Amino acid sequence: MITLDNVHKTFGTNAVLRGVNLSVAKGESLVIIGGSGTGKSITIKSVLGLVTPEHGTITVDGKNISNGDRDAFLARFGMLFQGGALFDSLPIWQNVAFRLLRGSLKRPKDEAREIAIEKLRRVGLKPDVADRFPAELSGGMQKRVGLARAIAAEPEIIFFDEPTTGLDPIMSGVINELIREIVVEMGATAMTITHDMTSVRAIADSVAMLHDGVIQWHGPVSEMDTADDPYLQQFIHGRAEGPIDAVR
Known part of the structure; x- marks a missing residue:
């Protein structure tokens, strides 16, 4: 579904991506790990077309992302942002239905509200949440609202940016289970950025590990713990000693 071929991206003198090669199969859930500042977010932004690589190609479902109708392209994606990124001035249902109230996905207001309430139910929130505002919700509830918004338009591809940041271990587990259930249920292709090895x-x-601008290791999650890559092992076990410089 998604292929990155020798993708390079530089900001000034900082070469963030130095030849990223990565493929994600349709319906697969890929998690990208790696230290802070290694280019994980830039990789996702490159797929979305929010940043333009200087070199390399990115294809989604076999089509180059630089070609075609931009609105139609973006309509295929959903996104759960790290900080929730909810609109404080909008009630919860309008946050969830944001894409359904405008643009190429626009639906009648009553229909959009019904979809929003159904998606809120799917992530474990009651209908009475719909008319509340983000400031009235806990961090875990806000994260669920963000997840409901990510799936509201039934996207084929969903990105999750640090989905459990700021949550306690129990709520993190709830969000992880919801993400897994929803991705499988929808048959969506998923790309997740996280530092949380439980997630x-x-x-x-x-799993793909991004280090020094390239994919250091890529393989099934079942092989991650037994892989002999020293960079991967240092990262997943949180060791101070190893090939990755802990002081950067």
């Missing part, structure tokens, strides 16, 4: 084990079919 990796709960969400991933496959």
